Amino acid sequence: MTPERRARAEELIARYPQAQSALIPFLQFCQAQDGYVTEQAISDGAEMAGITPAKARSIASFYSLLFKEPVGKHVVQICRTLSCMLRGADELQAHARKRLGLRNGETSADGAFTYEEVECLAACDRAPCLQHNLEFHYDVTPAEFDRLLETWAARDPATTMPAE
C-alpha cells in the first residue's frame, strides 16, 4: 500500500467503530485515483479492513458505482429490476444499446461511453430510470434517451464520479 493510501485508510478507519466499515469509502478513494477498482486496491482494502481479498472483492461487487475495470467518461446505467421492466425498461435498454453501439458491460473504443444494465436504482416510483454518472433521470422514454445523449455528448467533462 502506498503511503498516501495508508494515510487515507487510517483516516477513514478512525471514522468508524469497525475497520471493515471503511472499505467502501477507501475503494472509492482508490477508484478516484486509478479510474476503477484495481486488484491492488482490493488487496489494499482487504489489508486495511482485516479481511481476505476475496471478501473485499465480494463486498465491492455489490456496488454498481465501484467499477471492476476501466470505464468511459460517461457511464450510463439503466435499471433492469421489476418496476422498471414493467414500465418499459427492456425497450429503453434495447434502444440505448443500439444508439450507443454497445452491449451490456461494454465501453466504447474511444473511451467516451460505458453502458450497463444494473439492479434497482431505488427510484421505482419513477420507472423506468437510469443513472448517468451521478445524475438520475426518471420516466425515461427512448425519445428522452436521445435527448439526454445529445446533452451528454456535448458535456466535457462529464458529471464527476464519487471520490469517496
Ligand code: FES
Ligand atoms: S426497479 Fe428500477 S429503480 Fe427500482
